Amino acid sequence: MVKSLNIFVLVKQVPDQGSKAGLNPDGTIDRAKAKRMLNPFDRYALQAALHTKKQYGGKVTAISMGPPPAIEVLLETIEHGADRGFLLSDRRLAASDTLATAYALYKTVLYAGQFDLIFCGLQTTDGDTAQVGPQLAERLQLPQVTYCEDFSLENDKILAKRIIEGGYQKVVSSLPGLITVANSYHPLEYKSFKGAWRVQQLQRNPENLQKIIQTIDLDIIGADPDRCGLKGSPTIVAATEKVGDLGGNCHMHEGKSPYDLVQEVLACTNLQELVSN
Amino acid sequence: MENDPPIVQFCPKGNVLVVAEQSLGQIQPVTLELLGAGRILADKMGKDLHCVIMGYDLGDLPNQLIHYGADVVYVADDEALQYYRTLPYRRVLVDLLDSLQEPPHTMLLGSSTTGRDLAPRIAAHFETGLTADCTELDIGPYEHKSKVDPTKLGLYPNCLYAIRPSFGESLKARILGPWKNPQMATTRPGVMIPLKIDTSRQGQIHNIPVKLNSEDLRLIVAETVKEVSSGLKLTEAEVIVSGGYGLGSKEGFELLEQLANCFNSNAIGASRKVVDLGWIPYQHQVGQTGKTVRPKLYIACGISGAIQHRVGMSKSNIIIAINKDMDAPIFKFAHQGIIGDIYQIVPELITQFKALQNKSALGGKSVVGSR
């Protein structure tokens, strides 16, 4: 690589699955009630971005759209070694579907400046659509590699391995491009001392914090409010219904010797006809 | 794109369009499933079922789509379309939709790695709604009462109901977007039901032009590694013993082999993770991007139970899971769960299944003896 790369990574704050996610009657999420965390799939995207920086040189910019507490996930990316962040936060974004989300993120990316590579997570654990990455790529008219398990950069090209049914594909794409990173990519490394120290310093000094993590709204990035939020969303969640358990009322066996555990299982099942003789 | 038309443009017209998926000269099962579902939706509205297929040297495939329920098939046959690539396929679809007098009412793709790559690009281009990974589809009326956006108020007939599991499958959400066509959805493979093939069905086939520019060719496929033949009896075996990352190394499969051999009709399965690690070949992979299996007994050893694995095996008659983590998702849908170490439990299973074998052998003798 000749020049220093501008690497963007998109991260979303999601309700912690451990805690029961608060759902509004209309099926949208009550983010005030739910505990929050960095979307687990975005950890792989962050790792890919940091790896690219380490391997080829450059600067990592993390971008998130969400209510003010979402700054937590941007701070987390800085602890891991990201250089700066943008938080798009605006009430008019509430209840955005993927099309409206991708539009708002597109405007944010343009505001954040030059980029060579954009990394997204494969999907989120709340909306779980895997649509935002490709929709953002469409807005930006970029080639994309989805379900990417591994990649390298050579002569201004992306060499990537992506998952397909029954196997995998190796592709070569031009830069700039957008990659959605599969959860079979390398797990996120530990926070760096330098990053953790940096975040500590930033939290003591709000003025510096705003320089490193800019909080922006629709007016600052020049986004059309009619294309955002409920108004800009062609879909709505019309109804939700509890499904209950997954059906498998699992009979658990634990805390005994292997012999007793297996005895118990055999007592609960009739497998006689399946064994060979 | 800044001057795109507004979102609200209600139009009750238009047909149902299925985007077919083919690979190595075969129509993918999810396409036949979509034709089955699409046929029902089209009939409910009194519309036609259209289908578009892209690829190279497609031969008889367009006819097959008619035999499985399509009224009209659009065919884009070009060397550049030999392997699926986002941008060329996107271009052909965008051009097709632009050439139609009215957009399709409903547009369906499989939620495969192809469909989920392509559908969002089309939806973003046309600024229309897209529901991901549906497990049910229907047509029905909808009255929008929320006044947040007054332009959307009203009663809409013939809306696509796109229903999808959410939040780790604990909720089902019904997603609607009647305001603009095409109303798009991807559907989960293995869920919808194909029609029986009817070779007497008639339909129209239209060839459509393929006009790509250099922008569309920014990505090339260097290599595709895909299992073609399914020589393995994975889908026929009565008992599948399956191994995951919890095995710790590929040698673990030798132990699973011994366990499998306790059964008359057996096969070895695996999670994608261990296939990727090269512990076992692709033919053994169970799940969304592997095989869908339905054995009488499925023994999952050191498999966490990710959704992509589950969709390939959850219909097994009996699922026994062995995992040392009591919070592993597999215990949410297994029938018998053993919390423990594979290397302690599996040898014990082998011993006790062998004992069962002897018992049934004895049982067999005593029957003979009593005659």
Ligand SMILES: Cc1cc2nc3c(=O)[nH]c(=O)nc-3n(C[C@H](O)[C@H](O)[C@H](O)COP(=O)(O)OP(=O)(O)OC[C@H]3O[C@@H](n4cnc5c(N)ncnc54)[C@H](O)[C@@H]3O)c2cc1C
């Ligand atoms: C139950 C339920 C079902 C839904 N179903 C649909 C549906 O079928 N169709 C639809 O259009 N909308 C749907 N939505 C709305 C959707 O969840 C939101 O639009 C959400 O803002 C983005 O979609 P996602 O969470 O699915 O992201 P995904 O597309 O799964 O996210 C992929 C990647 O995009 C990036 N990304 C996504 N959101 C952000 C963000 N806010 N900030 C930064 N990066 C981000 C991340 O890198 C992420 O890993 C649904 C919502 C709920 C609650």
Ligand SMILES: Cc1cc2nc3c(=O)[nH]c(=O)nc-3n(C[C@H](O)[C@H](O)[C@H](O)COP(=O)(O)OP(=O)(O)OC[C@H]3O[C@@H](n4cnc5c(N)ncnc54)[C@H](O)[C@@H]3O)c2cc1C
């Ligand atoms: C597009 C896409 C398609 C995919 N398709 C598939 C697919 O077709 N099939 C598939 O399987 N996956 C698929 N995956 C991957 C899937 O998401 C999971 O990553 C994968 O299934 C995990 O494999 P695993 O359960 O073996 O590993 P892990 O999730 O790492 O689980 C290992 C488990 O072993 C347990 N364990 C560890 N040691 C022991 C021990 N000594 N004794 C007992 N238990 C132990 C652990 O507690 C853990 O639960 C796909 C992913 C994507 C993104």
